[in-house]
Amino acid sequence: MSDIIRREFITLLGGAAAAWPLAAHAQRNTRTPRIGFLSPSPQTYQEEFRRGLRERGYFDGQNVIVDYRFTDGHDERLPAAAKELAAIPVDMIVCTNSAATAAAIGVTTKIPIVMVTTADPVGQKFIASLARPGGNVTGLASFSPETGVKQLEFLKEAVPTITRVVVLWNSLSPTHVISMPNIQRASQTLGLDVKLIEIQIPENLGSAFETVTRSGPDGLIALVDQVTIRHRADLVDFARKISCPAVYALREFVIAGGLMSYGVSFPDLHYRAADYVDKIIRGARPEDFPVQLPTKFELAINLKTAKELGLEVPSTLLARADEVIE
Numbered sequence: 144m145s146d147i148i149r150r151e152f153i154t155l156l157g158g159a160a161a162a163w164p165l166a167a168h169a170q171r172n173t174r175t176p177r178i179g180f181l182s183p184s185p186q187t188y189q190e191e192f193r194r195g196l197r198e199r200g201y202f203d204g205q206n207v208i209v210d211y212r213f214t215d216g217h218d219e220r221l222p223a224a225a226k227e228l229a230a231i232p233v234d235m236i237v238c239t240n241s242a243a244t245a246a247a248i249g250v251t252t253k254i255p256i257v258m259v260t261t262a263d264p265v266g267q268k269f270i271a272s273l274a275r276p277g278g279n280v281t282g283l284a285s286f287s288p289e290t291g292v293k294q295l296e297f298l299k300e301a302v303p304t305i306t307r308v309v310v311l312w313n314s315l316s317p318t319h320v321i322s323m324p325n326i327q328r329a330s331q332t333l334g335l336d337v338k339l340i341e342i343q344i345p346e347n348l349g350s351a352f353e354t355v356t357r358s359g360p361d362g363l364i365a366l367v368d369q370v371t372i373r374h375r376a377d378l379v380d381f382a383r384k385i386s387c388p389a390v391y392a393l394r395e396f397v398i399a400g401g402l403m404s405y406g407v408s409f410p411d412l413h414y415r416a417a418d419y420v421d422k423i424i425r426g427a428r429p430e431d432f433p434v435q436l437p438t439k440f441e442l443a444i445n446l447k448t449a450k451e452l453g454l455e456v457p458s459t460l461l462a463r464a465d466e467v468i469e
Contacts, residue, residue, distance in 0.1 A: 176424050177208045179228035179254075181247060182239035183221060183369065185213040188413040192237070192259075195417025207424075216373050221246035229254055235423050237416055238282075240369070241317070244269055248280065255429045257419045258282030259412050262318035264434060273434045281429040282419055283412050284436050291322040291366065292329040294390045294405050297442065298362050299333050300460050301403060301449075302388050307336045308362035309355050311378075313343050316368045326364075335362075342370055352381050360387060367392035367406065375399050388452055394443040397468060402448045408439040441465045 180189060189211070193203065201207045212228055214220035225246040228236055235255040238244040241263075247256045248269060256279055258264060264284055270276035273284065291310075299305060310326060312319040323339070330337040338358055342351045348370075355363070365371050365378050372393070379400045382389040391397070392406035415435070422432060443466040449456050461467060 175206060175208055176235075177210060177231060177233040178420060179225075179231070179233035179236040180209055180211045180239075181221065181225055181228060181236055181243045182212070183214045183218050183242060184216050184373070185211075187239050188410045191410040191413040192416055195414040196420065199417055199421045201417075201421070201424075216369065218242040218369065222249055225250045235420065237420065239413070241267060241269075242369075244280070252279055254279065255423050256280045256282070257416055257423070257429075258284070258434070259416045260285035260407075260409060262286040262316070263321060266317055266321075270434060273436070275430070276432070276434055277430045279429050281432045281434055283415060284434055285407055285409070285412055286318050286321065287407060287437055287440070288321055288325050290392065290406050290440070291326040291364070293440075294364050294392070295326060295329050295333060295335070295337075297403060297405055297460065298364065298388065298390045299335065301456055302362060302454060305335065305362040305388070307338070307358070307360045308364060309338050309340055309358055309360040311340055311342050311351060311355075311363070311365040311371065313366070313368050313370065314341055315343055316366070319366050319368070322366060345370055345374060348374060348377060355381075355387075356385055363387045363389035365389065365391050365396075375401075383448070383451070386452060388454065394441060394466060397443040397445045397448075397466070400445065400448055402445055402452065402454075404441070404443045406440065407437040408441045411439040412437065443468070 203209045210228060210231060210233055212224035214224055221243050229251045235257060236247045237257045237259060238247050239259045241261045244256060244258050244261050259282060261269060262285055264270045265272060269280050327337060340351050340354050342348060363382055371378060375396050376399050379396060388402050391401050391404040394404050397404045442464045444456060444464045445468045447469060
């Protein structure tokens with residue numbers, strides 16, 4: 144082989160070698176990313192998640208595919224649903240609550256997991272820390288320890304004469320456990336006598352309602368979890384039956400006829416989750432992407448319910464409401 148031919152061969156070989164990784168990268172990028180969406184209930188805020196995707200240039204069925212798995216409110220079915228998503232396989236799993244996140248972690252240590260409404264991800268050992276999650280999990284924490292305190296304050300502001308408040312809670316919920324000390328301290332500051340009544344499973348609702356009735360409260364707070372969300376109509380009807388002003392965590396309770404709600408905006412968390420999806424599609428590693436805290440809270444008031452209870456909600460409180468139902 145002459146020197147000229149040899150040089151041309153080496154040049155061509157070098158050019159091809161340099162092009163190979165680019166060609167391989169281009170080939171990898173032609174595959175449409177698949178996003179698993181894991182939730183115990185179809186009544187989540189997936190439309191806000193889809194809106195977040197659209198605003199970042201992703202359209203389901205076009206340049207991304209979203210595979211949904213719902214378990215009709217049964218957390219025990221989430222591990223099987225997570226296993227289905229991992230077997231597709233999807234490129235990441237978006238988990239709408241703590242149970243879904245735990246299920247996804249149980250089936251994969253490789254596929255990126257994006258939390259949406261996980262209450263205490265560090266305490267639940269999903270991540271090492273908010274700043275440096277580690278592993279394959281990142282996303283959004285959905286809990287603010289002051290939410291219960293604000294609910295108590297808003298209830299006192301709406302009904303200044305109250306003295307006895309019942310708090311419905313669940314000792315199995317990390318969010319509720321963290322909230323309790325803050326609520327109890329705030330009750331002392333506000334001069335309120337707070338009684339805790341526990342609901343762990345739907346079957347506890349009847350006995351809990353009987354205990355509340357015997358307690359004769361003039362105020363009620365129902366902390367949010369899967370039981371209270373799924374049975375919000377029962378909770379609202381019960382509060383109406385005993386003519387008790389009540390505060391909840393989600394606006395869905397107010398739409399169902401509850402007096403007030405104050406809490407983290409779940410629609411906003413689902414919308415923000417799309418940002419994590421975008422970054423992971425672009426190559427970000429979950430362990431390097433800090434977990435973010437809630438930034439948006441919503442206060443909703445139902446004036447029709449207030450009228451039924453004989454309450455006149457102060458104008459100062461109405462002015463701070465994000466939504467007023469008349």
